[in-house]
Amino acid sequence: MxxxxxxxxxxxxxxxxxLRTFRDQDGLWEEHHIEDVATPEGYERDAELVERFYNSRWQQLHSGTVxxxxxxxxxxxxxxxxxxxxxxxxxxxxxxxxxxxxxxxxxxxGELSKGRCPRSRQTFILREPFGADNCCTCCIPAQRLRPHVVWFGEMxxxxxxxxxxxxxxxxxxxxxxxxxxxxxxxxxxxxxxxxxxxxxxxxxxxxxxxxxxxxxxxxxxxxxxxxxx
Ligand code: BJW
CATH class of the missing domain: 3.40.50.1220 (TPP-binding domain)
Known part of the structure; x- marks a missing residue:
């Protein structure tokens, strides 16, 4: 029908x-400030902090227990x-x-398993957690990949x-x-x-x-x- x-x-x-939700009791936003880990401004201020947030979720998803x-x-x-x-x-x-x-x-x-080139917007599958080693192959010089996720204020x-x-x-x-x-x-x-x-x-x-x-x-x-x- x-x-x-x-x-x-x-x-x-x-x-x-x-996997934890965001806004329930014990949700992710109880431990993390949205403006620090889910905005482009937060990423600009402290990329490592944002990467740690996504890496811990990446590790859990790839731990074999989920x-x-x-x-x-x-x-x-x-x-x-x-x-x-x-x-x-x-x-x-x-x-x-x-x-x-x-x-x-x-x-x-977006997708936790991908990183994105900030310049070309091309996405790459991440075989390991985020870090300085995750660079694109589309630009010269190679760009550090950012998480392929949509933060507040992004489309x-x-x-x-x-x-x-x-x-x-x-x-x-x-x-x-x-x-x-x-x-x-x-x-x-x-x-x-x-x-x-x-x-x-x-x-x-x-x-x-x-x-x-x-x-x-x-x-x-x-x-x-x-x-x-
Ligand atoms: C169960 C259950 C079980 C538990 N069984 N149920 C003022 C007014 C209106 C809008 C705005 C405003 N100021 C700014 C905005 C826009 C802004 C926005 O909406 N802000 C609000 C907070 C007010 N939005 C944006 O900026 C978005 N972009 C945008 O609008 O661009 C312009 C545009 C406009 C129009 C057209 C096109 C474009 C971008 C939003 C980006 C959201 N990003 C995040 C983080 C990134 C991804 C990640 O890290 O994972 O996405 S925030 C977070 O919230 C995440 C989620 O996808 C998202 C939604 O959360 P969700 O999934 O609903 O989870 P919870 O935890 O909230 O709820 C869980 C539910 O499950 C609960 O109800 C439980 O009861 C239930 N539940 N266990 C059934 N077992």
Missing amino acids: YQQIVVLTGAGISAESG EPNAAHLALAKLEAEFQGQLLVVTQNIDDLHERAGSRRLLHMH PLGMDRIHDALDNCDLFIAIGTSGTVYPAAGFVDTANHHGAQTVEVNMMAPDRHSQFQYHLTGKAGELVPQLVE
Whole structure:
């Protein structure tokens, strides 16, 4: 019955895989100042501090202890079996959707496993954590790679493709995101505006300002497999 589905995921979908969210209790922002580690100005002030922040997350993701959970796997299965078009737009920089098997996937806030040349914007897969040794091969002199992530004040990636998909979707599902960061927080309005059904899956019950038509309150790893069945 649905032809086009857009799924927006946030840190909450990876929480059951052992990755910390940002704004929950014990979230990353309890230990780190946003302006120090998630802004271009913070990176300019102290690149090593920002690299340490991303390196500790890189190490965890590559430690062999982090796996996609039932929610990631259910979305990949849905993509494989769904007759229409499904696009997963993730705000997460981990690669758990890819590991689960999702293929039509867009990382709007970048990817932890990549570094980017600040001059040419070309990206490179990082086989080791960040440091002075990670330089580009596209420029002379070679440039030190910066994390391929989108910080506050920077333009998220793939916005044309995302808006195209939102304008044409008949179902929009947001999973494990607090809806505090724009432009992702505004996607539900766009989907509603175009007549899509809108569903939220979150551990927390919605507040009274929620723009979603339907809410499923509980863990993504339990609810998403049920939802896609
Ligand atoms: C579970 C669960 C379980 C837990 N199961 N659920 C004033 C007004 C409006 C906007 C602005 C403003 N001033 C500035 C802005 C713009 C700014 C912004 O939005 N600021 C707000 C804070 C106000 N945005 C930007 O600057 C963005 N760029 C931009 O807007 O460019 C201009 C533009 C405009 C229009 C079109 C196009 C462009 C860039 C934002 C960059 C965000 N970067 C970060 C860090 C980098 C990546 C990284 O280090 O990983 O991205 S911040 C951080 O927040 C990260 C995340 O992707 C992002 C969203 O967080 P998320 O995923 O929602 O996580 P949490 O922790 O907030 O929530 C987790 C949720 O899961 C909770 O709800 C839990 O309940 C739930 N949960 N366990 C189900 N098991």
